[in-house]
Amino acid sequence: xxxxxxxxxxxxxxxxxxxxxxxxxxxxxxxxxxxxxxxxxxxxxxxxxxxxxxxxxxxxxxxxxxxxxxxxxxxxxxxxxxxxxxxxxxxxxxxxxxxxxxxxxxxxxxxxxxxxxxxxxxxxxxxxxxxxxxxxxxxxxxxxxxxxxxxxxxxxxxxxxxxxxxxxxxxxxxxxxxxxxxxxxxxxxxxxxxxxxxxxxxxxxxxxxxxxxxxxxxxxxxxxxxxxxxxxxxxxxxxxxxxxxxxxxxxxxxxxxxxxxxxxxxxxxxxxxxxxxxxxxxxxxxxxxxxxxxxxxxxxxxxx
Amino acid sequence: xxxxxxxxxxxxxxxxxxxxxxxxxxxxxxxxxxxxxxxxxxxxxxxxxxxxxxxxxxxxxxxxxxxxxxxxxxxxxxxxxxxxxxxxxxxxxxxxxxxxxxxxxxxxxxxxxxxxxxxxxxxxxxxxxxxxxxxxxxxxxxxxxxxxxxxxxxxxxxxxxxxxxxxxxxxxxxxxxxxxxxxxxxxxxxxxxxxxxxxxxxxxxxxxxxxxxxxxxxxxxxxxxxxxxxxxxxxxxxxxxxxxxxxxxxxxxxxxxxxxxxxxxxxxxxxxxxxxxxxxxxxxxxxxxxxxxxxxxxxxxxxx
Numbered sequence: 001x002x003x004x005x006x007x008x009x010x011x012x013x014x015x016x017x018x019x020x021x022x023x024x025x026x027x028x029x030x031x032x033x034x035x036x037x038x039x040x041x042x043x044x045x046x047x048x049x050x051x052x053x054x055x056x057x058x059x060x061x062x063x064x065x066x067x068x069x070x071x072x073x074x075x076x077x078x079x080x081x082x083x084x085x086x087x088x089x090x091x092x093x094x095x096x097x098x099x100x101x102x103x104x105x106x107x108x109x110x111x112x113x114x115x116x117x118x119x120x121x122x123x124x125x126x127x128x129x130x131x132x133x134x135x136x137x138x139x140x141x142x143x144x145x146x147x148x149x150x151x152x153x154x155x156x157x158x159x160x161x162x163x164x165x166x167x168x169x170x171x172x173x174x175x176x177x178x179x180x181x182x183x184x185x186x187x188x189x190x191x192x193x194x195x196x197x198x199x200x201x202x203x204x205x206x207x208x209x210x211x212x213x214x215x216x217x218x219x220x221x222x223x224x225x226x227x228x229x230x231x232x233x234x235x236x237x238x239x240x241x242x243x244x245x246x247x248x249x250x251x252x253x254x255x256x257x258x259x260x261x262x263x264x265x266x267x268x269x270x271x272x273x274x275x276x277x278x279x280x281x282x283x284x285x286x287x288x289x290x291x292x293x294x295x296x297x298x299x300x301x302x303x304x
Numbered sequence: 305x306x307x308x309x310x311x312x313x314x315x316x317x318x319x320x321x322x323x324x325x326x327x328x329x330x331x332x333x334x335x336x337x338x339x340x341x342x343x344x345x346x347x348x349x350x351x352x353x354x355x356x357x358x359x360x361x362x363x364x365x366x367x368x369x370x371x372x373x374x375x376x377x378x379x380x381x382x383x384x385x386x387x388x389x390x391x392x393x394x395x396x397x398x399x400x401x402x403x404x405x406x407x408x409x410x411x412x413x414x415x416x417x418x419x420x421x422x423x424x425x426x427x428x429x430x431x432x433x434x435x436x437x438x439x440x441x442x443x444x445x446x447x448x449x450x451x452x453x454x455x456x457x458x459x460x461x462x463x464x465x466x467x468x469x470x471x472x473x474x475x476x477x478x479x480x481x482x483x484x485x486x487x488x489x490x491x492x493x494x495x496x497x498x499x500x501x502x503x504x505x506x507x508x509x510x511x512x513x514x515x516x517x518x519x520x521x522x523x524x525x526x527x528x529x530x531x532x533x534x535x536x537x538x539x540x541x542x543x544x545x546x547x548x549x550x551x552x553x554x555x556x557x558x559x560x561x562x563x564x565x566x567x568x569x570x571x572x573x574x575x576x577x578x579x580x581x582x583x584x585x586x587x588x589x590x591x592x593x594x595x596x597x598x599x600x601x602x603x604x605x606x607x608x
Contacts, residue, residue, distance in 0.1 A: 133564035260437035260568030
């Protein structure tokens with residue numbers, strides 16, 4: 001039985017008779033193929049990537065598992081439609097806090113059409129992409145069991161300044177239970193989520209190393225999808241902090257050149273997260289709650 | 305007594321009654337201020353940079369020393385004109401081999417005028433900037449005492465493919481004495497010039513580390529100027545491999561964000577040079593002359 005996913009924060013969304021992705025109970029995510037060449041490009045990428053022996057095994061974990069394509073009943077009631085069958089990234093998660101961040105100051109391939117380039121360039125300039133090297137494309141903050149703060153894809157979210165994106169990232173790892181962004185978030189879970197050997201910063205560093213070397217693909221308009229479970233973090237348990245790359249409708253072959261556009265964006269994101277983490281580590285009693293800080297150290301030593 | 309510099313490979317050049325930079329015998333390079341805002345922006349950058357205590361000392365070596373501005377007789381005979389007074393980067397060099405590489409897939413600041421952005425974007429797309437993250441803007445290969453191969457700034461030089469730029473970089477560190485690019489350069493001096501603790505790759509890594517962290521400046525349309533003395537390399541002596549950053553007419557304040565555009569370009573250049581060096585190290589008898597390889601190892605141990 002296919003249903004509308006609960007934790008999608010960006011992109012086309014199913015429900016209300018609209019076309020969007022579906023999930024089943026066995027951990028599959030069904031993404032309808034976009035009618036234009038984006039659909040075929042995304043299938044081509046997943047097919048190429050899944051067969052490419054030059055991709056290191058420890059890099060594959062950052063990509064959704066690909067199970068091929070399948071005809072399923074589309075969510076808009078239009079009948080059977082071809083869908084990408086992917087891993088459901090939120091399987092087993094109860095109330096994940098999520099941020100989707102579109103990486104790169106440029107979201108267009110040099111090979112795209114003039115119309116498409118003009119459209120993307122305008123959006124890159126109006127959003128934060130050009131300045132920051134990335135833009136926020138969706139987020140969902142878990143606050144408590146009853147209320148989930150979700151901010152959908154909106155122009156205002158996409159065009160945050162450096163100070164504003166820093167505030168969102170701090171709120172992402174804070175213990176606040178308000179349904180709005182707090183102006184002085186406590187960053188209680190910064191060390192637990194961003195830091196440590198399995199935290200988000202470590203994972204971004206792994207990706208960064210690969211991007212400094214890989215000349216297989218150029219990833220335009222691809223997002224980093226960051227997740228963790230705030231409830232577990234607040235209990236001092238391993239919050240399952242994880243990043244995945246998603247949305248591959250605009251991937252080119254690398255042809256002997258690294259993806260300097262994606263790499264630059266990742267480095268910029270790394271810098272923002274490092275700064276938050278450094279401020280937290282430098283000043284634990286001020287920037288973090290003492291308890292959460294303590295729990296972090298325990299977690300870092302493998303005791304969850 | 306001011307004179308026309310002998311080793312300038314890109315930019316406006318003096319001589320033949322044209323306006324261009326001049327040098328004196330005491331190691332100063334006089335660059336005429338460009339009449340539009342580029343001149344004032346470059347003075348503003350050098351002034352800010354020279355006073356900025358946040359710039360680490362070991363990073364300053366990559367920038368020409370700034371001695372202020374001075375009114376001197378312009379090279380086009382138009383009378384006294386304001387010039388930037390900088391360090392003459394080729395002072396003491398006899399026949400330097402030089403490559404100037406403009407870094408960044410984007411050469412325009414988000415704050416530039418629409419006309420200027422359109423002009424730069426067109427050039428970035430037509431040249432190799434967009435694809436490679438940098439473009440060659442000038443080069444000079446020393447071949448022997450009598451003949452110097454110089455290739456001036458030309459569209460064909462600026463729009464090299466990945467394979468072509470690799471070939472130019474290989475020729476740059478090869479022992480060929482032809483006045484044309486060789487299709488199978490021997491890379492005899494690759495280890496000596498690119499490799500080792502004082503080689504160009506090490507210097508690029510130092511720059512890269514700083515760019516991963518610094519949020520002081522965004523460097524648009526800035527070039528890496530690489531130099532070494534082939535004659536010394538062929539004698540197995542320290543060839544004085546050195547990089548400097550030049551041309552700061554389009555520098556913005558960083559405002560809390562790293563220069564992801566410049567960083568991406570530097571990483572791409574690093575990848576090209578690393579590949580050449582790796583091929584040389586993997587296969588010394590094939591890619592390098594045995595003698596030069598041997599001399600390199602001696603140099604690496606401090607014996608020049």
